[in-house]
Amino acid sequence: MPRLPGLSKNLSAFLTTITVSEIGRPLMAVSDEGYNVIVGSTVERPYLFKSYATHPMRYNPAVKSDAAGAYQFMGRYWFYYKRALALTSFEPYEQDRIAICLIRECKAKEAVEAGDFGQAIHLCRSRWASLPGAGYGQHENTLDFLAKAYTDAGGVVA
Template identity: 35%
Template sequence: MLFVLSGLLLSRASLIGSQAMAAALAISLVPGSLLIPQAKADEAEPKLLFQLPPPAPRLFAITPERRALLNTIRFAEGTWAGGDAIGYRIMFGGGLMPTLERHPDRVIRKSGYASAAAGAYQFMPFTWLLASRTLGLQQFGPDVQDQAAIFLIQRRGALALVDQGLFTPGLAAKLAPEWASFPTLAGRSFYGQPVRRFESLKRFYEDNLAKLRGLQPVAKAEEPSCEPADSLRCRVEALQKLP
């Protein structure tokens, strides 16, 4: 394309070239103090130099009903230990973890079985990884294990049943795929392993829940004895009580 300027015939290329030269000349006339070096210009751009904190752990409330079920799981899995905290250190086979800093992730063979289950609720490594990452849990202490166990109960769709305070065959069956010691509706282990009888688990649960709620058996109040025993009134009352 051609342009006519002041009687001169100029090509488009020559016109663009002259404009570029003019721009370069204008920049060269600007004082150096007003020019921003490229490196400093990059530094002037806002940058996020901090990291967001990790999400807070999701904590479940520990009600008497939930604690009673947690204790029942420990009873079924063989880690109850009379309610002692040492149960949180038990590995498959009965050995103890030297530390609660992490899941031991160690396969142990005993009585024809091999398992890496560990802790009060006998977490398998992959199950523990799922629960701890979902809840943002750190280490492997008792409180952390409790939270992870409730997460697994909720994951099986059984937490609402737990909160009713009743240990039913349906509740046990929902948890059977998570804990092999819990019976299915047919009374067998979901994995063909040793299983606790439902009646045994229910009895433990109910006794434990009563203690957690502070409900102790109340002795039947005895009627005060009639005094003096040889009086006519007392003799009449004694006759009335005879079958």
């Protein structure tokens, strides 16, 4: 699923797991694997953006968010990461780069690479509201559900 080349099997599977958690496989199937999804989308009513030139910045008052993309990045953080990572667009591979940066910020990359899946999810829960223990008051997926998504994507649990 990730579009950034050269990723390890576990990092690629972990990125896919985040997208499955945030977007869900049904919505991934009716979009560009989630990369063009705007928060508030459903399979029946997908809100998709057409241009990857920049973060779409479409605020959804029903959910009080402007999250977008496969990893549901908030618009307010887009400009920081655009500058910090010298991003040229919101293309899928650039979204992958931001997600990897967030994983590193959470000090979870080593756990991801080592296949310490539960620890990696625990460390990243502050960045993605759908992860167990995130505490944002939104739907949180179970660790078992996410572990299946991870192994289905080719990840290896140590």
